[in-house]
Amino acid sequence: MTLELRFFATFREAVGQKTLEREYPEDATVGDVLTDLTDEYDMDLFEDGDLRPQLSIMKNGKDVVHLDGLDTRLGDGDTLSVFPPVAGGTDEPVAGAVQRTWDTE
Numbered sequence: 016m017t018l019e020l021r022f023f024a025t026f027r028e029a030v031g032q033k034t035l036e037r038e039y040p041e042d043a044t045v046g047d048v049l050t051d052l053t054d055e056y057d058m059d060l061f062e063d064g065d066l067r068p069q070l071s072i073m074k075n076g077k078d079v080v081h082l083d084g085l086d087t088r089l090g091d092g093d094t095l096s097v098f099p100p101v102a103g104g105t106d107e108p109v110a111g112a113v114q115r116t117w118d119t120e
Contacts, residue, residue: 018037018038018039019094020035020037020048020052020096021033021097030052043089045084045086045089048095049072072095073094073096074087075093076096
């Protein structure tokens with residue numbers, strides 16, 4: 016099966032490309048793909064045998080943490096996006112910032 020792999024920020028720099036298309040066996044999981052990426056690009060994606068908690072890995076726009084984590088099955092044509100940790104922010108108002116609220120009901 017063919018997967019589209021998307022990389023952001025420091026991971027994009029490590030890979031040298033924004034996207035890659037890769038072939039994987041039909042029974043491939045998120046963990047299989049991330050293990051390959053770790054081996055090939057020396058990425059630090061795991062901690063104590065699990066996904067580093069500050070990373071975001073999305074399967075077709077859904078965080079794999081809310082699916083089956085590293086055991087999430089992949090299918091032909093799926094997109095896997097790899098985001099590095101994001102930090103920062105402030106409790107103070109920022110000049111020019113637009114405040115947004117979300118209706119969760």
